[in-house]
Amino acid sequence: MYTEDSLKELKTDVKRLKRMLENHIQDAGTTVHALSQPGVPGFVEYEDLQKGVGKRILLAQKTDVLTLEEGIYECYTDVNTPKNELAIWNINVQVGFEKRKTLTIIHSGSGRTYTRTFHTNNQESTPSGWARVLKEYVVFEGSASERNKKYTLSQKITNFEMLRIEFQCLGNMYSFTGVVATSKTFCLTANNLPNVQGDTGFAAYELEGQFIDENINFSISRLSGYSKLDPSNPIVISRIIGIN
Known part of the structure; x- marks a missing residue:
């Protein structure tokens, strides 16, 4: 049962929470909450949040794995996968300077692992193609x-x-x-x-x-x-x- 003192304390907490939300949101327009910028608080996009907590982003089926930007993903696809095999793949994409990119793709069912690298400006390294990583x-x-x-x-x-x-x-x-x-x-x-x-x-x-x-x-x-x-x-x- 609430007492008069507990109700006052609850009212104070609600007001404090309202001030915190107002200071954080900094309403852009009337209803839009702006994305965070350097030095400015705001929302984080879903994809970035997933990356930040180490969770894979679930992609649409039949996604071309070679078109992915930096991040970690999961996808049911056979588009540019090793041997064009249709399966659930865990995909790690790392990007460096001058668009250097390394892809690591793991067959979820068997654990088979492959890598593929692109050197400068998306030109594939030689030898090219998927290289099997034996375990x-x-x-x-x-x-x-x-x-x-x-x-x-x-x-x-x-x-x-x-x-x-x-x-x-x-x-x-x-x-x-x-x-x-x-x-x-x-x-x-x-x-x-x-x-x-x-x-x-x-x-x-x-x-x-x-x-x-x-x-x-x-x-x-x-x-x-x-x-x-x-x-x-x-x-x-x-x-x-x-x-x-």
């Missing part, structure tokens, strides 16, 4: 060399476009990179050729593996090799990296 995710790190043992990955391989498998053999580091969209198996090889005729250092090793359990695990299905120096199979998988 790597370590999905396995350890030591895998036992046949028929199950090894667990941190993510399914189908989350990635490519895999790189790093392994050790004969004291050396090797890597194998392959497309994994439909791959269920992989084969790793390591060879050591003799330096001179009669050298007994020849060695050849091979490891076959497979992705199992809906591509979240892998196992080694076959080990084979030949070496007079070391008849065992020394291939050891140390890391598997997903690439997008």
